[in-house]
Amino acid sequence: MVGSPPDGEGPKAALGQLATSNGTLKTLSLALNLLRIGPLLILILMVVVVSLSSQYFFTPRNISNVFAQTAVIATLALGQFVVIVTRGIDLSVGSCVALCTVVGALLYHAAPDGAPSALVIVAMLSVGASVGFINGSVFVYGRLPHPFIITLATLSICKGLAFQFSHGQTIPGVAPWVKFVGHDTFLGLPISAYLVAIIALALWGGRQLVWGRWIYAVGGNPEAAVRSGIPVNAVLVSSYVISGICAAIAAIIVAGRTDSGSGLHGDLGELDSIASVIIGGASFLGGRGNVGQALVGALMIGVLRNALTLLNVSIFFQLIVIGVVIVLAVESDVLRAYLENRFRVLQAAKTQ
Numbered sequence: 001m002v003g004s005p006p007d008g009e010g011p012k013a014a015l016g017q018l019a020t021s022n023g024t025l026k027t028l029s030l031a032l033n034l035l036r037i038g039p040l041l042i043l044i045l046m047v048v049v050v051s052l053s054s055q056y057f058f059t060p061r062n063i064s065n066v067f068a069q070t071a072v073i074a075t076l077a078l079g080q081f082v083v084i085v086t087r088g089i090d091l092s093v094g095s096c097v098a099l100c101t102v103v104g105a106l107l108y109h110a111a112p113d114g115a116p117s118a119l120v121i122v123a124m125l126s127v128g129a130s131v132g133f134i135n136g137s138v139f140v141y142g143r144l145p146h147p148f149i150i151t152l153a154t155l156s157i158c159k160g161l162a163f164q165f166s167h168g169q170t171i172p173g174v175a176p177w178v179k180f181v182g183h184d185t186f187l188g189l190p191i192s193a194y195l196v197a198i199i200a201l202a203l204w205g206g207r208q209l210v211w212g213r214w215i216y217a218v219g220g221n222p223e224a225a226v227r228s229g230i231p232v233n234a235v236l237v238s239s240y241v242i243s244g245i246c247a248a249i250a251a252i253i254v255a256g257r258t259d260s261g262s263g264l265h266g267d268l269g270e271l272d273s274i275a276s277v278i279i280g281g282a283s284f285l286g287g288r289g290n291v292g293q294a295l296v297g298a299l300m301i302g303v304l305r306n307a308l309t310l311l312n313v314s315i316f317f318q319l320i321v322i323g324v325v326i327v328l329a330v331e332s333d334v335l336r337a338y339l340e341n342r343f344r345v346l347q348a349a350k351t352q
Contacts, residue, residue: 039280039296046300050307057310060188068257070302071192072097072250074295076269077276078199079246081294082239083147084277086219087286088139090240091151093247093273095158096131097266100124100251102162104178105171105261117177124178124255125248131158132244136237147240155270162263170262174255182256192253196295199249204291215239220287268319275326276301284330300325 051057076093083090104124108115131154138150174182184191206212214235217225225232247269254265280297282289301322308318
């Protein structure tokens with residue numbers, strides 16, 4: 001037949017295409033695996049480089065400082081992680097920290113001999129949960145197009161309330177249990193580090209439950225989640241409540257570490273938490289990521305800031321570095337999404 005390939009050339013061409021397809025799939029698979037474990041590899045590389053650059057990095061005192069500094073970022077990141085998995089964002093966490101520290105300090109000083117520690121901690125957690133509930137409820141039932149709007153509003157409101165209640169002053173002195181959580185150590189590590197581990201284990205365990213699967217389902221495909229009968233509204237509100245509670249726990253750590261409540265506490269907490277989650281490998285597109293990745297992202301920021309401090313780098317330059325890291329993390333997320341889509345297309349073509 002005119003135009004038909006000579007005998008043997010058709011099968012050879014098909015085999016060549018199959019080999020090329022298999023090679024491309026292997027390359028894409030390798031690239032995706034490197035992107036997934038990239039943050040951990042970068043963290044290890046950072047630790048090696050910093051330890052070679054500064055003799056003080058691996059001293060017991062500095063390691064304890066790194067974990068203490070990272071505890072606040074990690075706690076905020078764990079709450080922010082839950083929100084980002086649902087395709088949301090919480091810009092109010094830093095201001096919520098400030099408000100919770102002020103409320104805790106004021107309540108403690110309201111009694112002549114100091115209010116009971118348990119009451120102070122419950123009050124701080126209640127404030128955080130309330131802010132989260134307001135964020136989630138207004139977003140869901142107010143039918144806002146994006147949680148950016150309400151969380152930006154509560155960022156301003158919480159910060160304003162913190163300064164109003166404290167009259168713009170730092171309030172010295174916190175409850176004993178608060179100071180214990182934020183200041184004391186056990187076996188050379190800060191108590192706050194153990195608290196972060198407990199929160200992380202709780203969230204990891206939560207993923208194994210129905211609620212955890214609903215969180216990922218809502219973030220992965222909201223329309224399919226609705227059709228499946230998942231209570232999407234309740235899931236979304238609960239994610240912001242968890243973020244608010246994590247902000248309150250971070251406030252307990254900050255207040256205990258500084259032995260004070262202040263409207264200045266928690267500044268840039270929203271930036272650090274979002275950066276930690278995205279650097280760790282979660283996606284703004286939702287439905288992807290895990291607790292371990294959020295912790296790796298938080299440790300990366302903590303180690304980076306500690307290293308820049310040890311190397312006498314200006315605090316202003318540190319902000320620039322964090323911003324650049326966020327841009328790179330977002331670009332890696334875009335690249336990962338493209339590679340995953342390409343990988344699925346090639347796999348589908350191969351099975352046909």
